[in-house]
Amino acid sequence: MDAPYIEIDRLTKRFGAFTAVDDISFTVHPGEVLGFLGPNGAGKSTTMKMLAGFVTPTIGTARIMGDDVTERPVQARRHLGYLPEGAPTYPEMTVTGFLLFTARARGYRGTEAGDRVHDAMRMTQLEEVRLQPIETLSKGFKRRVGLAQALLHDPPVLVLDEPTDGLDPNQKHEVRNLIARMAPEKAILISTHILEEVGAVCTRAIVIARGRIVADATPAALAARGPDLDAVFRELTQETA
Incomplete structure (x- = not known):
């Protein structure tokens, strides 16, 4: 094993x-x-x-x-990819903005950062709300944003x-x-x-x-x-x- x-x-x-x-x-x-x-x-x-x-x-x-x-x-x-209880985010950011911020914090830049964000949104089916501020999302969508940030770096x-x-x-x-x-x-x-x-x-x-x-x-x-x-x-x- x-x-x-x-x-x-x-x-x-x-x-x-x-x-x-x-x-x-x-x-x-x-x-x-x-x-x-x-x-x-x-x-x-x-x-x-x-x-x-x-x-x-x-x-x-x-x-x-x-x-x-x-x-x-x-x-x-x-x-580690970690989804904590409550999945804290920055509520005033858009979904795309927050995930790009997370990608950059993980050390990704340019096209690679954009690709990581795109793949994470696709996996968690967030494309339809990508430009919305996180604070306007339902609890379910907020949870999916938290999951997306945990998956960004595979x-x-x-x-x-x-x-x-x-x-x-x-x-x-x-x-x-x-x-x-x-x-x-x-x-x-x-x-x-x-x-x-x-x-x-x-x-x-x-x-x-x-x-x-x-x-x-x-x-x-x-x-x-x-x-x-x-x-x-x-x-x-x-x-x-």
């Missing part, structure tokens, strides 16, 4: 007396789409922020393509926090198809509470509750524990309550 693109090793994050993430370890290899499941406050977004280098771990390490996100943050982020690792949040059913289907097309060449970590998404796009699922991993299996193996994934999700998260 190829070396893992994502390595999480005994990662822990404490905020004062509260432990948000509690000694978790896992790896994600190329070709894997890992669904990261858990109730609100379980530690999903905190784990992703540590992996992306936005939150410093209290204990433990996270590596992207072998680069430690704390010791080699610039190198690690070059390998990174080998994608960390996507609720990538289909706010999208209508057709848009969700399109994004899931996009993830499936990209999956063979990348390691993808998706945080979601939409359990149908796990069965639709994920090759593996981790369930986290109270900062600890309570299950790590294929979607089929999780579903085999109960009549549907919703029942399994409730069962596993209630075990730690």
Whole structure:
């Protein structure tokens, strides 16, 4: 098996007396789409922020393509496309303007920057709103702008926090198809509470509750524990309550 693109090793994050993430370890290899499941406050977004280098771990390490996100943050982020919770942007910018700004921040210039923006808009189907200020867009289109900026540099690792949040059913289907097309060449970590998404796009699922991993299996193996994934999700998260 190829070396893992994502390595999480005994990662822990404490905020004062509260432990948000509690000694978790896992790896994600190329070709894997890992669904990261858990109730609100379980530690999903905190784990992703540590992996992306936005939150410093209290204990433990996270590596992207072998680069430690704390010791080699610039190198690690070059390998990463990150869609954070809420996908913050510059609301007064147009879609094209924001994505060009992002491309230049990634080091692209001239024709190459324009090509990157064009490809990202095509993949996320943003052409029809390319000249609109981001603040005028619906929640679903704003989410797609956030996804486009994560894909601009064609990174080998994608960390996507609720990538289909706010999208209508057709848009969700399109994004899931996009993830499936990209999956063979990348390691993808998706945080979601939409359990149908796990069965639709994920090759593996981790369930986290109270900062600890309570299950790590294929979607089929999780579903085999109960009549549907919703029942399994409730069962596993209630075990730690």
